[in-house]
Amino acid sequence: MNPVNQTIIDRYPTSLRMLHWVRAVLIAGLLWAGWHMTGLDDEVASKYELYYPWHKSFGVLAFLLVLIQIALRVRTPRLPQPPETLARYERVSSRLAHRTLYALLVIVPLMGYSMSSTYTMSDGVFFFGVNLPELLSKNDDWFVVFQWLHKVLAYTLLGLIVVHIAGALKHRFYDRDPRNDVLRRML
Numbered sequence: 001m002n003p004v005n006q007t008i009i010d011r012y013p014t015s016l017r018m019l020h021w022v023r024a025v026l027i028a029g030l031l032w033a034g035w036h037m038t039g040l041d042d043e044v045a046s047k048y049e050l051y052y053p054w055h056k057s058f059g060v061l062a063f064l065l066v067l068i069q070i071a072l073r074v075r076t077p078r079l080p081q082p083p084e085t086l087a088r089y090e091r092v093s094s095r096l097a098h099r100t101l102y103a104l105l106v107i108v109p110l111m112g113y114s115m116s117s118t119y120t121m122s123d124g125v126f127f128f129g130v131n132l133p134e135l136l137s138k139n140d141d142w143f144v145v146f147q148w149l150h151k152v153l154a155y156t157l158l159g160l161i162v163v164h165i166a167g168a169l170k171h172r173f174y175d176r177d178p179r180n181d182v183l184r185r186m187l
Helices: 014-039 045-075 088-118 140-173
Strands: none
Touching (some): 014 140, 088 140
């Protein structure tokens, strides 16, 4: 139980809610674009002229937004905690899932950057027209490793997002105790 003098925080601050939903749309678009563009034949001009450059730009943007979101979370002294009405395994699972989501939201774009930076045929990483510095040397052997990591971790992220959404919907529509509705904290 909470001490009497401590109020329960039941919603995230507006800034974190907005960042969450903007990032959610952005990540959904990036996952779709990544899946779509890698399925295109190499002869399709839009694959390299449209999809890859925009995927890189929006990937950097998603990376920057998650860093801002993490900084805001660290600087916000009191955030909603998992409801005490949830089973202990659900509270532990929720914390683990959120930490893993944040880790993947940082690591997946870093693997994409590393992949693009090391590929000998890459022109680098552009961020909406600005050429970002390449911090890694060109090496196609490393490119293959980063490409594999980017792909596997992106699919892992997708799976965890599905679990995250399913959990929120389960608590909203299936649980009998309305205090378990964690989705309202992000609306």
